[in-house]
Amino acid sequence: MTATEWRDLGLALVVLVVAAGLPFFGTPYYLTLGVTIAMYAVLATSWALFSGPTHYISLATAAFFGLGTYVTAVGIDHLPYWLLLPIAGVIGAVVAGLVGLATLRLSGVYFVIFTLGLAEFIRQVITWAQNLMGTRGLYVLTDLGEREIYWQLLGLAALVFLGGWLIGRSRLGFALRIIGDDEEVARHSGIDTARAKVMLFMVPGAVASITGAIIAPRYVYIEPALAFAPILSFTVVIMALLGGTGRLWGPLVGVIPFTFLTEWVARWFPNQSTLVMGLAFLVIVFLLPKGFVGLIDGARARARGAFA
Amino acid sequence: MLEVRALSVAYGQHRALDGASVRVGRAEIVVILGANGAGKSSLLKAVAGICEGRVAGEVLLDGGDIAGMAPHRIVDQGVALVPEGRGVFGDLAVEENLALGAYGPRARDEEAGNLDRVMALFPKLGERRRQVVRTMSGGEQQMVAIGRAMMSNPRILMLDEPVAGMNREETEDMARAILDVRDEWGVTVLLVEHDMGMVMDISDHVCVLNFGRRIAAGTPAEVRADEEVIRAYLGASREAA
Numbered sequence: 001m002t003a004t005e006w007r008d009l010g011l012a013l014v015v016l017v018v019a020a021g022l023p024f025f026g027t028p029y030y031l032t033l034g035v036t037i038a039m040y041a042v043l044a045t046s047w048a049l050f051s052g053p054t055h056y057i058s059l060a061t062a063a064f065f066g067l068g069t070y071v072t073a074v075g076i077d078h079l080p081y082w083l084l085l086p087i088a089g090v091i092g093a094v095v096a097g098l099v100g101l102a103t104l105r106l107s108g109v110y111f112v113i114f115t116l117g118l119a120e121f122i123r124q125v126i127t128w129a130q131n132l133m134g135t136r137g138l139y140v141l142t143d144l145g146e147r148e149i150y151w152q153l154l155g156l157a158a159l160v161f162l163g164g165w166l167i168g169r170s171r172l173g174f175a176l177r178i179i180g181d182d183e184e185v186a187r188h189s190g191i192d193t194a195r196a197k198v199m200l201f202m203v204p205g206a207v208a209s210i211t212g213a214i215i216a217p218r219y220v221y222i223e224p225a226l227a228f229a230p231i232l233s234f235t236v237v238i239m240a241l242l243g244g245t246g247r248l249w250g251p252l253v254g255v256i257p258f259t260f261l262t263e264w265v266a267r268w269f270p271n272q273s274t275l276v277m278g279l280a281f282l283v284i285v286f287l288l289p290k291g292f293v294g295l296i297d298g299a300r301a302r303a304r305g306a307f308a
Numbered sequence: 309m310l311e312v313r314a315l316s317v318a319y320g321q322h323r324a325l326d327g328a329s330v331r332v333g334r335a336e337i338v339v340i341l342g343a344n345g346a347g348k349s350s351l352l353k354a355v356a357g358i359c360e361g362r363v364a365g366e367v368l369l370d371g372g373d374i375a376g377m378a379p380h381r382i383v384d385q386g387v388a389l390v391p392e393g394r395g396v397f398g399d400l401a402v403e404e405n406l407a408l409g410a411y412g413p414r415a416r417d418e419e420a421g422n423l424d425r426v427m428a429l430f431p432k433l434g435e436r437r438r439q440v441v442r443t444m445s446g447g448e449q450q451m452v453a454i455g456r457a458m459m460s461n462p463r464i465l466m467l468d469e470p471v472a473g474m475n476r477e478e479t480e481d482m483a484r485a486i487l488d489v490r491d492e493w494g495v496t497v498l499l500v501e502h503d504m505g506m507v508m509d510i511s512d513h514v515c516v517l518n519f520g521r522r523i524a525a526g527t528p529a530e531v532r533a534d535e536e537v538i539r540a541y542l543g544a545s546r547e548a549a
Contacts, residue, residue, distance in 0.1 A: 188388075
Protein backbone atom coordinates (compact mmCIF):
# COMPACT_ATOMS: atom_id res chain seq x y z
CA MET A 1 0.00 0.00 0.00
CA THR A 2 1.19 3.52 -0.76
CA ALA A 3 1.50 6.34 1.80
CA THR A 4 -1.63 8.00 0.35
CA GLU A 5 -3.61 4.79 0.77
CA TRP A 6 -2.52 4.46 4.42
CA ARG A 7 -3.52 8.09 4.98
CA ASP A 8 -6.95 7.51 3.37
CA LEU A 9 -7.46 4.36 5.44
CA GLY A 10 -6.58 6.22 8.66
CA LEU A 11 -8.93 9.04 7.73
CA ALA A 12 -11.74 6.58 6.99
CA LEU A 13 -11.24 4.90 10.39
CA VAL A 14 -11.40 8.26 12.19
CA VAL A 15 -14.63 9.16 10.35
CA LEU A 16 -16.06 5.72 11.21
CA VAL A 17 -15.23 6.06 14.92
CA VAL A 18 -16.64 9.61 15.11
CA ALA A 19 -19.79 8.52 13.26
CA ALA A 20 -20.19 5.52 15.58
CA GLY A 21 -20.26 7.94 18.56
CA LEU A 22 -23.34 9.79 17.24
CA PRO A 23 -25.83 7.91 19.49
CA PHE A 24 -23.85 9.07 22.56
CA PHE A 25 -23.59 12.77 21.82
CA GLY A 26 -26.43 13.48 19.36
CA THR A 27 -30.13 14.07 20.02
CA PRO A 28 -32.70 11.46 18.90
CA TYR A 29 -33.47 13.70 15.92
CA TYR A 30 -29.85 13.62 14.77
CA LEU A 31 -29.78 9.85 15.29
CA THR A 32 -32.82 9.52 13.01
CA LEU A 33 -31.03 11.64 10.42
CA GLY A 34 -27.93 9.49 10.97
CA VAL A 35 -29.88 6.31 10.17
CA THR A 36 -31.19 7.88 6.96
CA ILE A 37 -27.73 9.06 5.94
CA ALA A 38 -26.13 5.69 6.76
CA MET A 39 -28.84 3.82 4.84
CA TYR A 40 -28.50 5.96 1.72
CA ALA A 41 -24.70 5.98 2.00
CA VAL A 42 -24.73 2.17 1.83
CA LEU A 43 -27.27 2.05 -1.01
CA ALA A 44 -25.77 4.86 -3.12
CA THR A 45 -22.15 3.69 -2.70
CA SER A 46 -22.96 0.08 -3.60
CA TRP A 47 -25.11 1.31 -6.52
CA ALA A 48 -22.18 3.36 -7.84
CA LEU A 49 -19.81 0.38 -7.60
CA PHE A 50 -21.69 -1.17 -10.51
CA SER A 51 -23.41 1.70 -12.27
CA GLY A 52 -20.46 4.10 -12.01
CA PRO A 53 -17.94 2.26 -14.17
CA THR A 54 -20.40 0.42 -16.44
CA HIS A 55 -22.83 3.36 -16.98
CA TYR A 56 -25.77 0.93 -16.64
CA ILE A 57 -28.36 2.87 -14.63
CA SER A 58 -30.07 0.40 -12.31
CA LEU A 59 -33.48 1.24 -10.84
CA ALA A 60 -33.68 -2.12 -9.08
CA THR A 61 -32.60 -0.90 -5.63
CA ALA A 62 -36.19 -0.96 -4.34
CA ALA A 63 -36.61 -4.55 -5.57
CA PHE A 64 -33.63 -5.85 -3.59
CA PHE A 65 -34.36 -3.61 -0.60
CA GLY A 66 -37.95 -4.84 -0.48
CA LEU A 67 -36.83 -8.48 -0.68
CA GLY A 68 -34.56 -7.85 2.31
CA THR A 69 -37.34 -6.33 4.40
CA TYR A 70 -39.51 -9.36 3.67
CA VAL A 71 -36.70 -11.76 4.62
CA THR A 72 -36.71 -10.17 8.09
CA ALA A 73 -40.51 -9.92 8.24
CA VAL A 74 -41.05 -13.57 7.32
CA GLY A 75 -38.05 -15.00 9.16
CA ILE A 76 -38.00 -13.05 12.42
CA ASP A 77 -40.37 -15.49 14.21
CA HIS A 78 -38.49 -18.57 13.03
CA LEU A 79 -34.75 -17.79 12.85
CA PRO A 80 -32.25 -15.71 14.86
CA TYR A 81 -32.12 -12.12 13.56
CA TRP A 82 -28.38 -12.27 12.84
CA LEU A 83 -28.90 -15.20 10.51
CA LEU A 84 -31.46 -13.25 8.48
CA LEU A 85 -28.91 -10.67 7.28
CA PRO A 86 -26.67 -13.12 5.38
CA ILE A 87 -29.77 -14.91 4.07
CA ALA A 88 -31.07 -11.59 2.73
CA GLY A 89 -27.64 -10.96 1.18
CA VAL A 90 -27.59 -14.33 -0.58
CA ILE A 91 -31.17 -13.92 -1.86
CA GLY A 92 -30.38 -10.40 -3.12
CA ALA A 93 -27.21 -11.62 -4.84
CA VAL A 94 -28.96 -14.61 -6.47
CA VAL A 95 -31.87 -12.49 -7.77
CA ALA A 96 -29.39 -9.86 -9.03
CA GLY A 97 -27.39 -12.62 -10.73
CA LEU A 98 -30.49 -13.97 -12.48
CA VAL A 99 -31.63 -10.49 -13.51
CA GLY A 100 -28.11 -9.70 -14.69
CA LEU A 101 -27.90 -12.87 -16.79
CA ALA A 102 -31.20 -11.97 -18.45
CA THR A 103 -30.64 -8.25 -18.98
CA LEU A 104 -26.99 -7.22 -18.96
CA ARG A 105 -26.54 -8.41 -22.53
CA LEU A 106 -29.07 -5.74 -23.47
CA SER A 107 -28.12 -2.18 -24.19
CA GLY A 108 -28.40 0.35 -21.37
CA VAL A 109 -31.89 1.71 -21.94
CA TYR A 110 -33.59 -1.70 -21.88
CA PHE A 111 -31.72 -2.49 -18.69
CA VAL A 112 -33.10 0.68 -17.05
CA ILE A 113 -36.67 -0.19 -18.02
CA PHE A 114 -36.29 -3.80 -16.89
CA THR A 115 -34.89 -2.86 -13.48
CA LEU A 116 -37.68 -0.34 -12.91
CA GLY A 117 -40.23 -3.01 -13.78
CA LEU A 118 -38.53 -5.59 -11.57
CA ALA A 119 -39.43 -3.82 -8.30
CA GLU A 120 -43.02 -3.46 -9.43
CA PHE A 121 -43.16 -7.11 -10.54
CA ILE A 122 -41.87 -8.44 -7.19
CA ARG A 123 -44.22 -6.08 -5.33
CA GLN A 124 -47.19 -7.43 -7.29
CA VAL A 125 -46.14 -11.05 -6.71
CA ILE A 126 -45.85 -10.48 -2.95
CA THR A 127 -49.15 -8.59 -2.84
CA TRP A 128 -50.79 -11.50 -4.66
CA ALA A 129 -49.22 -14.04 -2.28
CA GLN A 130 -50.35 -12.05 0.75
CA ASN A 131 -53.88 -11.77 -0.66
CA LEU A 132 -53.96 -15.56 -0.98
CA MET A 133 -52.97 -15.81 2.68
CA GLY A 134 -55.51 -13.18 3.67
CA THR A 135 -53.02 -10.61 4.97
CA ARG A 136 -51.98 -7.16 3.80
CA GLY A 137 -48.71 -6.86 5.63
CA LEU A 138 -46.43 -8.36 8.29
CA TYR A 139 -45.36 -7.13 11.71
CA VAL A 140 -41.67 -7.02 12.60
CA LEU A 141 -41.45 -6.81 16.35
CA THR A 142 -37.91 -6.80 17.79
CA ASP A 143 -35.90 -5.17 20.59
CA LEU A 144 -33.73 -3.38 18.04
CA GLY A 145 -33.91 0.42 18.34
CA GLU A 146 -32.56 3.30 16.22
CA ARG A 147 -29.15 3.01 17.84
CA GLU A 148 -28.65 -0.67 16.97
CA ILE A 149 -29.97 -0.15 13.43
CA TYR A 150 -27.61 2.80 12.98
CA TRP A 151 -24.56 0.81 14.09
CA GLN A 152 -25.47 -2.10 11.83
CA LEU A 153 -25.80 0.24 8.86
CA LEU A 154 -22.50 1.88 9.76
CA GLY A 155 -20.81 -1.55 9.88
CA LEU A 156 -22.35 -2.43 6.50
CA ALA A 157 -21.15 0.93 5.09
CA ALA A 158 -17.60 0.11 6.27
CA LEU A 159 -17.83 -3.28 4.52
CA VAL A 160 -19.13 -1.66 1.31
CA PHE A 161 -16.27 0.86 1.29
CA LEU A 162 -13.72 -1.88 1.97
CA GLY A 163 -15.27 -4.06 -0.74
CA GLY A 164 -15.33 -1.14 -3.19
CA TRP A 165 -11.68 -0.35 -2.48
CA LEU A 166 -10.68 -4.00 -3.03
CA ILE A 167 -12.74 -4.28 -6.23
CA GLY A 168 -11.16 -1.06 -7.52
CA ARG A 169 -7.71 -2.66 -7.14
CA SER A 170 -8.75 -6.04 -8.56
CA ARG A 171 -8.85 -7.43 -12.10
CA LEU A 172 -12.65 -7.23 -11.92
CA GLY A 173 -12.50 -3.49 -11.17
CA PHE A 174 -10.07 -2.96 -14.04
CA ALA A 175 -12.31 -4.96 -16.37
CA LEU A 176 -15.34 -2.87 -15.44
CA ARG A 177 -13.55 0.40 -16.12
CA ILE A 178 -12.68 -0.93 -19.56
CA ILE A 179 -16.23 -2.18 -20.21
CA GLY A 180 -17.60 1.27 -19.34
CA ASP A 181 -15.19 2.92 -21.78
CA ASP A 182 -15.65 0.58 -24.73
CA GLU A 183 -17.38 -2.74 -24.33
CA GLU A 184 -16.40 -4.03 -27.76
CA VAL A 185 -12.69 -3.50 -27.19
CA ALA A 186 -13.08 -5.07 -23.75
CA ARG A 187 -14.59 -8.17 -25.38
CA HIS A 188 -11.87 -8.65 -27.95
CA SER A 189 -9.24 -7.93 -25.30
CA GLY A 190 -10.26 -11.21 -23.70
CA ILE A 191 -12.63 -9.92 -21.00
CA ASP A 192 -15.74 -12.00 -20.39
CA THR A 193 -17.87 -8.84 -20.20
CA ALA A 194 -21.15 -10.60 -19.37
CA ARG A 195 -19.59 -12.46 -16.43
CA ALA A 196 -17.85 -9.34 -15.07
CA LYS A 197 -21.06 -7.30 -15.21
CA VAL A 198 -23.19 -10.01 -13.62
CA MET A 199 -20.67 -10.56 -10.84
CA LEU A 200 -20.53 -6.89 -9.95
CA PHE A 201 -24.30 -6.40 -10.27
CA MET A 202 -24.66 -9.00 -7.51
CA VAL A 203 -22.88 -6.63 -5.08
CA PRO A 204 -25.51 -3.84 -4.97
CA GLY A 205 -28.19 -6.55 -5.08
CA ALA A 206 -26.84 -8.21 -1.94
CA VAL A 207 -26.10 -4.92 -0.17
CA ALA A 208 -29.55 -3.41 -0.84
CA SER A 209 -31.18 -6.62 0.36
CA ILE A 210 -29.16 -6.64 3.60
CA THR A 211 -30.02 -2.94 4.09
CA GLY A 212 -33.72 -3.77 3.75
CA ALA A 213 -33.33 -6.59 6.29
CA ILE A 214 -31.64 -4.19 8.76
CA ILE A 215 -34.21 -1.43 8.25
CA ALA A 216 -37.28 -3.71 8.56
CA PRO A 217 -37.50 -3.48 12.40
CA ARG A 218 -37.63 0.31 12.08
CA TYR A 219 -40.78 0.07 9.94
CA VAL A 220 -42.47 -2.31 12.46
CA TYR A 221 -45.19 -3.06 9.90
CA ILE A 222 -44.12 -4.15 6.41
CA GLU A 223 -46.37 -3.99 3.37
CA PRO A 224 -45.44 -4.17 -0.32
CA ALA A 225 -46.17 -0.50 -1.11
CA LEU A 226 -43.70 0.56 1.60
CA ALA A 227 -41.03 -2.09 1.03
CA PHE A 228 -40.87 -1.75 -2.77
CA ALA A 229 -41.46 2.02 -3.10
CA PRO A 230 -39.93 3.10 -6.46
CA ILE A 231 -38.98 6.50 -4.99
CA LEU A 232 -36.18 4.71 -3.11
CA SER A 233 -34.53 3.62 -6.38
CA PHE A 234 -34.75 7.14 -7.82
CA THR A 235 -33.46 8.78 -4.62
CA VAL A 236 -30.42 6.49 -4.62
CA VAL A 237 -29.63 7.38 -8.25
CA ILE A 238 -30.06 11.11 -7.60
CA MET A 239 -27.86 11.03 -4.50
CA ALA A 240 -25.12 9.02 -6.22
CA LEU A 241 -25.12 11.33 -9.25
CA LEU A 242 -25.17 14.43 -7.06
CA GLY A 243 -22.07 13.18 -5.30
CA GLY A 244 -20.41 11.77 -8.42
CA THR A 245 -19.64 8.18 -9.31
CA GLY A 246 -16.02 8.65 -10.36
CA ARG A 247 -14.70 8.02 -6.85
CA LEU A 248 -15.57 5.63 -4.06
CA TRP A 249 -16.45 8.46 -1.64
CA GLY A 250 -18.43 10.38 -4.31
CA PRO A 251 -21.94 9.12 -3.48
CA LEU A 252 -21.38 9.87 0.24
CA VAL A 253 -20.83 13.58 -0.47
CA GLY A 254 -24.14 13.51 -2.36
CA VAL A 255 -26.06 11.64 0.34
CA ILE A 256 -25.30 14.02 3.23
CA PRO A 257 -26.39 17.35 1.65
CA PHE A 258 -29.33 15.71 -0.13
CA THR A 259 -30.62 14.27 3.17
CA PHE A 260 -30.44 17.71 4.81
CA LEU A 261 -32.09 19.28 1.77
CA THR A 262 -34.91 16.72 1.96
CA GLU A 263 -35.38 17.54 5.66
CA TRP A 264 -35.42 21.27 4.99
CA VAL A 265 -37.95 20.93 2.18
CA ALA A 266 -40.17 18.63 4.28
CA ARG A 267 -40.13 21.21 7.08
CA TRP A 268 -40.77 24.39 5.10
CA PHE A 269 -42.75 23.04 2.12
CA PRO A 270 -44.55 20.00 3.55
CA ASN A 271 -47.30 20.11 0.92
CA GLN A 272 -45.06 20.85 -2.07
CA SER A 273 -42.07 18.67 -1.14
CA THR A 274 -42.12 16.57 -4.34
CA LEU A 275 -42.34 19.70 -6.50
CA VAL A 276 -39.51 21.46 -4.64
CA MET A 277 -37.34 18.31 -4.72
CA GLY A 278 -37.93 18.00 -8.46
CA LEU A 279 -36.84 21.60 -9.00
CA ALA A 280 -33.85 21.09 -6.71
CA PHE A 281 -32.80 18.08 -8.77
CA LEU A 282 -33.05 20.03 -12.03
CA VAL A 283 -30.90 22.81 -10.57
CA ILE A 284 -28.34 20.26 -9.29
CA VAL A 285 -28.05 18.52 -12.68
CA PHE A 286 -27.75 21.89 -14.44
CA LEU A 287 -25.13 23.34 -12.11
CA LEU A 288 -23.23 20.17 -11.16
CA PRO A 289 -23.26 17.79 -14.14
CA LYS A 290 -20.31 15.84 -12.69
CA GLY A 291 -21.55 16.00 -9.11
CA PHE A 292 -19.61 17.25 -6.12
CA VAL A 293 -16.68 15.04 -7.12
CA GLY A 294 -16.29 17.08 -10.33
CA LEU A 295 -16.53 20.31 -8.32
CA ILE A 296 -13.94 19.16 -5.78
CA ASP A 297 -11.56 17.78 -8.41
CA GLY A 298 -11.91 21.01 -10.42
CA ALA A 299 -11.10 23.13 -7.33
CA ARG A 300 -8.09 20.90 -6.57
CA ALA A 301 -6.81 21.24 -10.15
CA ARG A 302 -7.22 25.04 -9.99
CA ALA A 303 -5.42 25.14 -6.62
CA ARG A 304 -2.54 23.08 -8.05
CA GLY A 305 -2.42 25.40 -11.06
CA ALA A 306 -2.34 28.48 -8.80
CA PHE A 307 0.54 27.10 -6.72
CA ALA A 308 2.46 25.66 -9.64
CA MET B 309 -3.52 -22.80 -39.35
CA LEU B 310 -6.54 -20.52 -39.88
CA GLU B 311 -9.03 -21.40 -42.53
CA VAL B 312 -12.08 -19.31 -43.28
CA ARG B 313 -14.59 -21.27 -45.35
CA ALA B 314 -17.55 -19.76 -47.20
CA LEU B 315 -17.94 -16.96 -44.68
CA SER B 316 -20.92 -14.68 -45.17
CA VAL B 317 -21.89 -11.64 -43.13
CA ALA B 318 -25.16 -9.76 -43.55
CA TYR B 319 -26.38 -6.60 -41.87
CA GLY B 320 -30.13 -6.71 -42.43
CA GLN B 321 -30.64 -6.90 -46.20
CA HIS B 322 -27.06 -5.84 -46.96
CA ARG B 323 -24.57 -8.66 -47.58
CA ALA B 324 -21.17 -7.35 -46.53
CA LEU B 325 -19.40 -10.65 -47.18
CA ASP B 326 -20.59 -13.34 -49.57
CA GLY B 327 -19.08 -16.78 -49.12
CA ALA B 328 -15.45 -15.64 -48.84
CA SER B 329 -12.71 -18.21 -48.14
CA VAL B 330 -9.19 -17.48 -46.91
CA ARG B 331 -6.41 -19.83 -45.83
CA VAL B 332 -3.60 -18.60 -43.60
CA GLY B 333 -0.51 -20.76 -42.93
CA ARG B 334 1.68 -20.71 -39.81
CA ALA B 335 4.03 -17.71 -39.48
CA GLU B 336 2.78 -16.17 -42.70
CA ILE B 337 1.70 -12.63 -43.43
CA VAL B 338 -1.53 -12.75 -45.37
CA VAL B 339 -3.13 -9.58 -46.64
CA ILE B 340 -6.77 -9.10 -47.48
CA LEU B 341 -7.04 -6.34 -49.99
CA GLY B 342 -10.12 -4.50 -51.13
CA ALA B 343 -11.74 -1.12 -51.53
CA ASN B 344 -13.85 0.43 -48.78
CA GLY B 345 -17.00 -1.62 -48.32
CA ALA B 346 -15.46 -4.78 -49.78
CA GLY B 347 -16.15 -6.69 -46.55
CA LYS B 348 -12.61 -6.76 -45.14
CA SER B 349 -13.42 -5.47 -41.65
CA SER B 350 -16.49 -7.69 -41.44
CA LEU B 351 -14.27 -10.70 -42.12
CA LEU B 352 -11.89 -9.84 -39.29
CA LYS B 353 -14.75 -9.06 -36.90
CA ALA B 354 -16.45 -12.33 -37.75
CA VAL B 355 -13.23 -14.27 -37.03
CA ALA B 356 -12.84 -12.38 -33.71
CA GLY B 357 -16.46 -13.11 -32.76
CA ILE B 358 -17.51 -9.46 -32.43
CA CYS B 359 -19.45 -9.06 -35.66
CA GLU B 360 -22.88 -7.55 -35.07
CA GLY B 361 -24.31 -8.86 -38.34
CA ARG B 362 -25.58 -12.38 -39.18
CA VAL B 363 -22.57 -14.65 -39.69
CA ALA B 364 -22.61 -17.96 -41.59
CA GLY B 365 -19.73 -20.23 -42.58
CA GLU B 366 -16.79 -21.86 -40.86
CA VAL B 367 -13.74 -20.41 -39.12
CA LEU B 368 -11.28 -23.24 -38.46
CA LEU B 369 -8.29 -22.72 -36.19
CA ASP B 370 -5.96 -25.73 -36.43
CA GLY B 371 -8.99 -27.74 -37.52
CA GLY B 372 -11.33 -26.68 -34.68
CA ASP B 373 -14.31 -24.46 -35.50
CA ILE B 374 -14.25 -21.20 -33.55
CA ALA B 375 -17.19 -19.56 -35.33
CA GLY B 376 -19.87 -18.54 -32.85
CA MET B 377 -17.54 -18.71 -29.84
CA ALA B 378 -17.65 -15.86 -27.31
CA PRO B 379 -15.00 -13.23 -28.14
CA HIS B 380 -13.02 -13.74 -24.92
CA ARG B 381 -12.77 -17.47 -25.70
CA ILE B 382 -11.48 -16.70 -29.19
CA VAL B 383 -8.80 -14.46 -27.62
CA ASP B 384 -7.96 -17.37 -25.36
CA GLN B 385 -7.54 -19.59 -28.43
CA GLY B 386 -4.77 -17.22 -29.51
CA VAL B 387 -6.51 -14.88 -31.94
CA ALA B 388 -5.94 -11.15 -31.33
CA LEU B 389 -7.52 -8.25 -33.19
CA VAL B 390 -6.40 -4.65 -33.57
CA PRO B 391 -9.54 -3.03 -34.94
CA GLU B 392 -9.84 -0.08 -37.26
CA GLY B 393 -9.58 3.07 -35.16
CA ARG B 394 -7.04 1.19 -33.01
CA GLY B 395 -9.18 0.27 -30.01
CA VAL B 396 -6.93 1.81 -27.41
CA PHE B 397 -8.15 3.48 -24.24
CA GLY B 398 -7.19 7.12 -24.53
CA ASP B 399 -7.62 7.96 -20.86
CA LEU B 400 -5.39 5.12 -19.69
CA ALA B 401 -1.60 5.12 -19.63
CA VAL B 402 0.47 3.03 -22.05
CA GLU B 403 1.26 0.43 -19.38
CA GLU B 404 -2.42 0.14 -18.39
CA ASN B 405 -3.39 -0.48 -22.02
CA LEU B 406 -0.71 -3.16 -22.24
CA ALA B 407 -1.86 -4.73 -18.95
CA LEU B 408 -5.35 -4.92 -20.43
CA GLY B 409 -3.97 -7.06 -23.26
CA ALA B 410 -2.76 -9.63 -20.73
CA TYR B 411 -6.21 -9.96 -19.11
CA GLY B 412 -7.07 -13.44 -20.34
CA PRO B 413 -5.77 -16.67 -18.76
CA ARG B 414 -3.72 -17.53 -21.87
CA ALA B 415 -1.62 -14.38 -21.42
CA ARG B 416 -1.07 -14.26 -17.66
CA ASP B 417 1.85 -16.69 -17.32
CA GLU B 418 3.73 -14.97 -20.14
CA GLU B 419 2.88 -11.39 -19.09
CA ALA B 420 6.39 -10.28 -18.02
CA GLY B 421 8.12 -11.91 -21.00
CA ASN B 422 5.61 -10.52 -23.48
CA LEU B 423 5.96 -7.04 -21.98
CA ASP B 424 9.73 -7.16 -22.53
CA ARG B 425 9.21 -8.30 -26.11
CA VAL B 426 6.64 -5.55 -26.81
CA MET B 427 9.11 -3.00 -25.47
CA ALA B 428 11.79 -4.45 -27.75
CA LEU B 429 9.37 -4.30 -30.69
CA PHE B 430 8.40 -0.69 -29.97
CA PRO B 431 11.18 0.94 -27.89
CA LYS B 432 9.20 4.20 -27.89
CA LEU B 433 6.59 2.63 -25.65
CA GLY B 434 9.25 1.84 -23.06
CA GLU B 435 10.15 5.50 -22.84
CA ARG B 436 6.49 6.50 -22.43
CA ARG B 437 5.06 3.83 -20.18
CA ARG B 438 3.17 6.30 -17.99
CA GLN B 439 2.01 8.61 -20.77
CA VAL B 440 -1.75 8.91 -21.27
CA VAL B 441 -2.45 7.41 -24.69
CA ARG B 442 -4.68 10.15 -26.09
CA THR B 443 -1.74 12.59 -25.88
CA MET B 444 0.30 10.43 -28.29
CA SER B 445 0.48 10.67 -32.10
CA GLY B 446 -1.58 8.39 -34.33
CA GLY B 447 1.43 6.22 -35.14
CA GLU B 448 2.33 5.84 -31.47
CA GLN B 449 -1.25 4.96 -30.60
CA GLN B 450 -1.12 2.22 -33.23
CA MET B 451 2.01 0.86 -31.50
CA VAL B 452 0.05 0.75 -28.22
CA ALA B 453 -2.82 -1.03 -29.97
CA ILE B 454 -0.53 -3.68 -31.50
CA GLY B 455 1.37 -3.96 -28.21
CA ARG B 456 -1.91 -4.56 -26.38
CA ALA B 457 -2.86 -7.28 -28.85
CA MET B 458 0.60 -8.91 -28.58
CA MET B 459 0.28 -8.96 -24.78
CA SER B 460 -2.55 -11.49 -25.19
CA ASN B 461 0.12 -13.99 -26.34
CA PRO B 462 -1.53 -14.61 -29.72
CA ARG B 463 -0.85 -17.20 -32.39
CA ILE B 464 -2.59 -15.01 -34.95
CA LEU B 465 -2.55 -11.23 -35.01
CA MET B 466 -5.28 -9.57 -37.06
CA LEU B 467 -4.73 -5.94 -38.06
CA ASP B 468 -7.42 -3.74 -39.60
CA GLU B 469 -5.79 -1.01 -41.71
CA PRO B 470 -2.81 -0.55 -39.40
CA VAL B 471 -1.19 2.29 -41.38
CA ALA B 472 -4.32 4.39 -41.96
CA GLY B 473 -3.48 8.06 -41.51
CA MET B 474 0.26 7.46 -41.10
CA ASN B 475 3.03 9.32 -42.91
CA ARG B 476 5.64 7.51 -45.04
CA GLU B 477 8.19 7.14 -42.22
CA GLU B 478 5.61 5.81 -39.74
CA THR B 479 4.32 3.41 -42.40
CA GLU B 480 7.82 2.02 -43.00
CA ASP B 481 8.36 1.61 -39.24
CA MET B 482 5.05 -0.22 -38.94
CA ALA B 483 5.92 -2.52 -41.86
CA ARG B 484 9.20 -3.42 -40.13
CA ALA B 485 7.34 -4.09 -36.86
CA ILE B 486 4.87 -6.40 -38.64
CA LEU B 487 7.76 -8.34 -40.18
CA ASP B 488 9.32 -8.61 -36.69
CA VAL B 489 6.07 -9.97 -35.29
CA ARG B 490 6.29 -12.81 -37.81
CA ASP B 491 10.05 -13.38 -37.77
CA GLU B 492 10.92 -12.76 -34.10
CA TRP B 493 7.71 -13.91 -32.39
CA GLY B 494 6.67 -16.55 -34.94
CA VAL B 495 3.17 -15.08 -34.97
CA THR B 496 0.91 -15.35 -38.02
CA VAL B 497 -0.41 -12.02 -39.29
CA LEU B 498 -3.73 -11.50 -41.06
CA LEU B 499 -3.87 -7.97 -42.28
CA VAL B 500 -6.58 -5.94 -43.94
CA GLU B 501 -5.65 -2.97 -46.07
CA HIS B 502 -6.92 -0.96 -49.00
CA ASP B 503 -3.55 0.63 -49.75
CA MET B 504 -1.45 -1.77 -51.87
CA GLY B 505 1.81 0.15 -51.48
CA MET B 506 3.04 -1.10 -48.13
CA VAL B 507 1.43 -4.51 -47.94
CA MET B 508 2.67 -5.97 -51.22
CA ASP B 509 6.27 -5.77 -50.01
CA ILE B 510 5.72 -7.63 -46.76
CA SER B 511 3.01 -10.18 -47.54
CA ASP B 512 3.42 -13.88 -48.31
CA HIS B 513 -0.08 -14.21 -49.72
CA VAL B 514 -2.74 -11.78 -50.82
CA CYS B 515 -6.47 -12.26 -51.04
CA VAL B 516 -8.55 -9.66 -52.90
CA LEU B 517 -12.17 -8.96 -52.01
CA ASN B 518 -14.62 -7.00 -54.09
CA PHE B 519 -18.20 -6.34 -52.98
CA GLY B 520 -18.03 -9.12 -50.41
CA ARG B 521 -16.66 -11.78 -52.81
CA ARG B 522 -13.13 -13.09 -53.19
CA ILE B 523 -11.96 -12.31 -56.70
CA ALA B 524 -8.32 -13.42 -56.46
CA ALA B 525 -5.78 -15.06 -54.18
CA GLY B 526 -2.09 -15.89 -54.47
CA THR B 527 1.37 -14.44 -54.08
CA PRO B 528 1.71 -10.67 -54.46
CA ALA B 529 3.15 -11.15 -57.97
CA GLU B 530 0.26 -13.41 -59.03
CA VAL B 531 -2.33 -11.00 -57.68
CA ARG B 532 -0.70 -8.04 -59.38
CA ALA B 533 -0.98 -9.87 -62.71
CA ASP B 534 -4.57 -11.05 -62.19
CA GLU B 535 -6.86 -9.60 -64.86
CA GLU B 536 -9.92 -9.36 -62.60
CA VAL B 537 -7.91 -7.56 -59.92
CA ILE B 538 -6.57 -5.12 -62.46
CA ARG B 539 -10.10 -4.46 -63.70
CA ALA B 540 -11.75 -4.19 -60.30
CA TYR B 541 -9.05 -2.66 -58.21
CA LEU B 542 -5.98 -1.41 -60.03
CA GLY B 543 -7.91 -0.42 -63.13
CA ALA B 544 -9.42 2.61 -61.48
CA SER B 545 -6.07 3.98 -60.42
CA ARG B 546 -4.51 3.30 -63.84
CA GLU B 547 -7.31 5.10 -65.57
CA ALA B 548 -7.07 7.92 -63.09
CA ALA B 549 -3.34 8.12 -63.66
